[in-house]
Amino acid sequence: MLEISNLKKSYKSGNSNLQVLRNLSLKVEEGEFVSIMGSSGSGKSTLLNCICRYIDYESGLINLKGNDIGKFTEEDLATMRNTNIGFIFQDYMLLDGLNLIENTCVPSIISKMKKTNTMYESMEEKAKNLLNLFGLAEKMDSFPAELSGGQRQRVSIARSLINSPDIILADEPTGNLDSKSANEVIDSFTRIKKDLNTSILMVTHDMYYASYSDKVFILNKGEISKVLVNKGNRKELQDEIVEAFANMDRS
Numbered sequence: 001m002l003e004i005s006n007l008k009k010s011y012k013s014g015n016s017n018l019q020v021l022r023n024l025s026l027k028v029e030e031g032e033f034v035s036i037m038g039s040s041g042s043g044k045s046t047l048l049n050c051i052c053r054y055i056d057y058e059s060g061l062i063n064l065k066g067n068d069i070g071k072f073t074e075e076d077l078a079t080m081r082n083t084n085i086g087f088i089f090q091d092y093m094l095l096d097g098l099n100l101i102e103n104t105c106v107p108s109i110i111s112k113m114k115k116t117n118t119m120y121e122s123m124e125e126k127a128k129n130l131l132n133l134f135g136l137a138e139k140m141d142s143f144p145a146e147l148s149g150g151q152r153q154r155v156s157i158a159r160s161l162i163n164s165p166d167i168i169l170a171d172e173p174t175g176n177l178d179s180k181s182a183n184e185v186i187d188s189f190t191r192i193k194k195d196l197n198t199s200i201l202m203v204t205h206d207m208y209y210a211s212y213s214d215k216v217f218i219l220n221k222g223e224i225s226k227v228l229v230n231k232g233n234r235k236e237l238q239d240e241i242v243e244a245f246a247n248m249d250r251s
C-alpha cells in the first residue's frame, strides 16, 4: 500500500544544512494500523509532509498503491491528497462556521469541485453514516464550538473518511485529549481498520496508544531504527517501546 525506500530530507537555513531523514525505509500494508514514535525533532511530521508531498525530498522513493509519488504532477498530487489520503491533526482543523455534516463533507466538496444538489445529497448521506458510526448521531446539526475535544476529533476522523481513502495519516491525534476521549479515538481507529480495511499511520508520543497498533516504527537519527510487532500482548509491546527508547538514549 505505502512503501518508502531510502528517503532523504534536509532543511537549509543560512549556511547550515540539517539532515532530518537520512535513509528512511518503511512499509505499511493494506488495512494495517501502524504507529511512528521518536523523540521530539526526530522528523515525524517531516515524514508525513513528505508522504503527501507538502514538502519535497532530496532522494528516495515513496510508492503509494504502486505509484511513485515523486513523479506526480501538481494535479496528480491534488487528486492523491483528496482521494487516497485522509488527514487527522492534533488540533482537529474543523471549520467553525459549518455544522458537523458540512465539516465532514469538506474534502468531498473539494474533490468534486462543483457541488450539484444530487451530489451533495449523496455526500450528506455518507457524512451522516460516518458521524453515526463514530457516535455523533445526536450532534449532526451542531457546530464545532458546541463539542468537546474528543467529539471534535471524531468529526475529523469522519471527515478523513468521506472520500474512502486508502490510508489515513494522523499527526498526534490524541495529543490534546483526556484519556477517555483519546481511548475513543483509538477505538475509532481499530473500527476503521476492521470494518473498512483502511490503513492508518499514526504519529504519537504515547506508547499506551501506540500499543494498539499492529506495528510500531521507531524513528531515530533519520531512519527507522526498530520495527516492533504487536504479537497480541500490549503490555509486552509497551515494554519493547520503553527498551527501544532506553537503547536510543544510551547510543
Ligand SMILES: Nc1ncnc2c1ncn2[C@@H]1O[C@H](COP(=O)(O)OP(=O)(O)OP(=O)(O)O)[C@@H](O)[C@H]1O
Residues within 6 Å of the ligand: 011, 012, 013, 018, 020, 038, 039, 040, 041, 042, 043, 044, 045, 046, 047
Ligand atoms: N521548515 C523547516 N525549516 C527548517 N527546519 C525545520 C523545518 N521544519 C522542521 N524543521 C526541523 O526539522 C527537525 C524535525 O522536525 P519535525 O517537526 O519533523 O520533528 P517531529 O519529530 O515531528 O517533532 P515533534 O515530536 O516535536 O513534533 C527539527 O529539528 C525541526 O526544527
